[in-house]
Amino acid sequence: MIQKNPNIGLHQYEKKRHGADQLPFAVYRSKIPQGFTYYPMHWHEEMEILYVEEGMLTLMVNGQKYTAEAGKFYVVSPGMIHAMEEIPGEHAVYYNVLFHLNFLMSKEDEDHLNESLLHPLLFGTKHFQVESFMSKEEKKEVLHTIKSLISYREQQEEEGIGFLVKSDLFRLLHGLRHTLLTSRDPMIAAGQMERMKKVTNWLLENLTEEITLASAAKFAGYSTSYFSKFFRNYTGTSYLHYFTMLKLEKSRKLLEATDLSAMEIGALCGFQNYSYFIRTFKKHYETTPKQYQMRSREKKRV
The missing domain is CATH 1.10.10.60 (Homeodomain-like)
Known part of the structure; x- marks a missing residue:
């Protein structure tokens, strides 16, 4: 059973659950500005993929600003502080794909994938590029996998769907493998993020x-x-x-x-x-x- 973690809402560690214990995976479709114009800083233990279907919006991840454009995907690794905002005069339709890496972990004590990728991602010592720099063919393959994951949005109650979801999540990580980075000064970065999280929680309260x-x-x-x-x-x-x-x-x-x-x-x-x-x-x-x-x-x- 996956450990229940408090998730993050608009500005603090979320109380909203993404998926279920048996299938910690969720897909959301949102519109800007119809739904909202600004989604303040938040963070969660889940990994998140943002796919823009049409239009554009501003995405902030750990202080870096990105113009998220139609047809492109962006990767938010676990624990990263991020926010989304409308670009004046523009609209956006986009999907958020969220999943917990625990879902992919082996129960074996010494598992190479756990030690080399999944644990470092969860602990913040490694992260994926937010905007992936890869070949056209590699991007095409990753986009195909993301769209496949989005297609499960209406099928999460179907028997056996977890096999397909897990298979595509592994395929996604495989496609992103060349964009994996080692975090610079992870202890300092983690300390700064913790301080920022405490400030935003305090403001909320x-x-x-x-x-x-x-x-x-x-x-x-x-x-x-x-x-x-x-x-x-x-x-x-x-x-x-x-x-x-x-x-x-x-x-x-x-x-x-x-x-x-x-x-x-x-x-x-x-x-x-x-x-x-x-x-x-x-x-x-x-x-x-x-x-x-x-x-x-x-x-x-x-």
Whole structure:
């Protein structure tokens, strides 16, 4: 039985399970901006493949920014901090393929694949290139495998589907084998990521507070100037923008899921000035909180 790990949500270690213990594999199809405009930093133990079906979006992985384009795939190794955001004026339809490497591990104590690949990936001492540099034929083969994995999205309840999924996952790792890298200064990188994770968790737990850049820097144990650069390097955005987007995403989900008024939800998400909440929400979602809530209720009735 695979150990149950707390998974990551929008900004912390996820509580959402991807797949099941017997088949820790899941495929999600998303749209930007219809579903959301910004998916804040998060991380998980699962390996993730992002395949863009159409359009383009911004992908941030461990502080590196990528323009994810149609027809291309991107690899997020376990534990990597990543985020996705709309490119103004663009749309995107994409798939996330997530799977836990435990699913592929042998139970033998001394297994070459476990020791040379799967354990290093889980422990962060090795990782795949996010944007793979390989030959045209190699990319074609990997894309074929990814599309095969996506096709299982509607078949996960079928008897024996795990054999096909596991077979394609091994084929995927085989196709990516030449893009495997040894992490530089893994202990330092891991320490920095842990510090960033603690900061983002702390921000999530204190959305109702007005947490300044200086306060966040003090919590992280950095000077304000260094923290500002450090934060932007990891997230690709400023501290203020990130914290505001956390609040907005929280408010958007509450507008969808609760009967609280827009004013109450704004206050719960740290917007003490209701007019400012309306302006900020409309700027990012092109509608007011109240209009968004009404549309969500209409969709539920349909």
